[in-house]
Amino acid sequence: MAAAELKTENVDVKPVGNAAAAASSVNVRVLFFARARDLTGAADTLLEVTSGSTAGDCLIELIARFPGLEEIRECMVLALNEEYTSNSAVVKENDELAIIPPISGG
């Protein structure tokens, strides 16, 4: 996205283009556990999504990047910043999203 600069005298103009670009995406850290770790081959990854994206949107992006995750899509749950969350929760900059396959503690 190119910054738009107005070259006029005596006018204090902020580079609106740059400010908009900075706020248009958020970085989310994603953690994979158990079977999810097996399927992705990674313990974690970084995701950049458009501002206002939901946990569900992040999941769609993750499955596109790691198609193996489709195997557990129906049974996994998500946690945002160590709290269970719904697909509709909006993710913010530096949030931590955990992919949680069926648990087996106890």
Next chain:
Amino acid sequence: MAVRQIQAICSSARATWKIHAISVAHRLGAVPVGETSVFIAVSAVHHADALDACKFMIDELKATVPIWKKEVYSNGEVWKENPEFMERRSMEPAGKAVDAPNVACRRICCGAKSKVSDESTACEMNLE
């Protein structure tokens, strides 16, 4: 998050029963067959409160605490799945995990993906 969830379960137990002290411990890493994975102790003036709180806590732990167990056999390995978690998920309102209202989570999700064919072989558990 597991510690956080366990603390939340302790708080819930205290809100419901009149109990004195609680202690919860869970093994991590390799656990040989026959050894204990989890320990919950509850003390109270009345034994019914202690026992009810203890039952509640183990049930909640199995349904909600993000800890995983992988059983390792000589011919393969399988991630265990707690029925308590699967049942709790199917009771959750739509939007908790999967928004499709008629999703019936299969009884076994990842468990079916194991390479195990003979379940009578000796195994050890890997907890993470």
